[in-house]
Amino acid sequence: MSKTQLPGIIKKAKDKLQANWVQQQFDAVGMRRDLIKTDELTKQSGDFLNQFLAGVESGNMVDIKSPAWAPALEFLNTISRQRERMGFSPSETAQFVFSLKEPLFAQLRTDLKGSPDELIEEMNSATALLDKLGLYVTEVFQSAREDVIKRQQEEMLELSTPVVKMWDGIVALPLIGTLDSARTSVVMESLLQRIVETGSEIAIIDITGVPTVDTLVAQHLLKTVAAARLMGADCIISGIRPQIAQTMVHLAIDLSAVTTKASLAEALKVALQRTGHRVVRDVDVK
Amino acid sequence: MQDRIPILHMGSCLLVTIQVDMHDRLALQLQDDLTERISSTGAKGVLIDISSLEMVDSFIGRVLGNISSMARVLDAKTVVVGMQPAVAITLVELGLSLVGVSTALNVEKGMKLLANA
Numbered sequence: 404m405s406k407t408q409l410p411g412i413i414k415k416a417k418d419k420l421q422a423n424w425v426q427q428q429f430d431a432v433g434m435r436r437d438l439i440k441t442d443e444l445t446k447q448s449g450d451f452l453n454q455f456l457a458g459v460e461s462g463n464m465v466d467i468k469s470p471a472w473a474p475a476l477e478f479l480n481t482i483s484r485q486r487e488r489m490g491f492s493p494s495e496t497a498q499f500v501f502s503l504k505e506p507l508f509a510q511l512r513t514d515l516k517g518s519p520d521e522l523i524e525e526m527n528s529a530t531a532l533l534d535k536l537g538l539y540v541t542e543v544f545q546s547a548r549e550d551v552i553k554r555q556q557e558e559m560l561e562l563s564t565p566v567v568k569m570w571d572g573i574v575a576l577p578l579i580g581t582l583d584s585a586r587t588s589v590v591m592e593s594l595l596q597r598i599v600e601t602g603s604e605i606a607i608i609d610i611t612g613v614p615t616v617d618t619l620v621a622q623h624l625l626k627t628v629a630a631a632r633l634m635g636a637d638c639i640i641s642g643i644r645p646q647i648a649q650t651m652v653h654l655a656i657d658l659s660a661v662t663t664k665a666s667l668a669e670a671l672k673v674a675l676q677r678t679g680h681r682v683v684r685d686v687d688v689k
Numbered sequence: 690m691q692d693r694i695p696i697l698h699m700g701s702c703l704l705v706t707i708q709v710d711m712h713d714r715l716a717l718q719l720q721d722d723l724t725e726r727i728s729s730t731g732a733k734g735v736l737i738d739i740s741s742l743e744m745v746d747s748f749i750g751r752v753l754g755n756i757s758s759m760a761r762v763l764d765a766k767t768v769v770v771g772m773q774p775a776v777a778i779t780l781v782e783l784g785l786s787l788v789g790v791s792t793a794l795n796v797e798k799g800m801k802l803l804a805n806a
Contacts, residue, residue, distance in 0.1 A: 588778075595774030602794055629786040630777040635770060635793035 579612030611642030641670035734803035740771030
């Protein structure tokens with residue numbers, strides 16, 4: 404393959420290219436003028452063009468993972484993440500790179516008018532290169548989105564398993580939402596950890612917020628109870644709704660080894676009794 | 690003779706503190722020593738503190754269960770105290786919930802449990 408003429412061509416007509424490119428981006432159908440300002444886009448375009456030029460000058464037109472392209476990728480990475488936050492769609496973000504094609508090809512056509520073979524070769528390699536960079540932008544965009552989803556999932560997991568201290572020696576775990584294996588292990592770990600930290604002898608697991616209980620969920624619950632017992636804490640399961648009680652019996656789930664109460668209040672009463680507390684109502688207070 | 694786990698005699702109770710990683714031979718040695726001591730001292734209670742134990746396998750779990758059953762035969766009550774959360778989870782996942790073994794959060798509570806028995 405003959406040595407590419409791209410660097411020379413880009414260098415010579417850089418300002419013109421940049422102006423055309425910015426114009427191109429603003430003229431594109433569906434350009435989000437509301438999200439980005441002209442001078443910001445001009446600056447980004449100029450910066451990228453410089454890094455693109457540096458990459459092309461390295462002579463490596465095939466592998467964008469090579470060190471010569473690192474600054475360009477880094478820049479695209481920043482832009483992609485930034486636009487993801489600003490509310491651009493993936494295609495609008497990728498458009499940033501793809502829209503460079505038209506002005507660049509126009510320039511190539513002018514400069515290589517006399518030699519169609521070279522023109523085609525340069526256009527091919529430039530297309531392949533810009534496609535790769537464009538796909539990279541989409542990839543980064545996607546991974547930025549995935550990061551957000553992952554973080555939210557983790558936050559939800561954390562939020563949904565608070566272990567609260569009810570009294571000296573009594574902790575409660577109000578469960579909300581469906582219990583699956585992943586959640587159960589988080590729940591189990593945080594409950595056991597809190598039992599150690601607070602030195603609690605009694606743990607109340609309240610399942611008022613658990614929509615359905617099937618054999619798997621029941622098994623997870625029983626495992627948690629067994630683990631707490633091994634550490635020396637007793638578990639009380641509370642908040643079993645009538646339908647769930649029916650389901651449990653129909654599924655032949657044996658909860659006879661566990662204390663169960665209909666409501667959290669009942670469970671707390673039992674827990675207080677077992678730890679030697681007594682709640683007395685003052686008759687004078689209405 | 691290689692290292693063994695010391696057994697302390699306190700009143701009518703035997704106190705065992707496991708502070709090293711349990712390997713199979715050590716566990717069996719403990720089982721031997723403990724049954725020997727229960728019968729020689731006539732102890733009524735055995736307290737096993739495993740708060741420093743960070744890893745268990747199914748064998749150690751079973752030995753713990755066995756020790757407790759053997760002690761019961763020799764008329765002594767066993768309390769296992771201070772199990773770490775990770776150890777508890779492991780034992781449950783292994784299907785060893787040590788049915789019949791009393792447990793307590795710490796030595797103090799375990800001693801109270803033995804005194805009440």
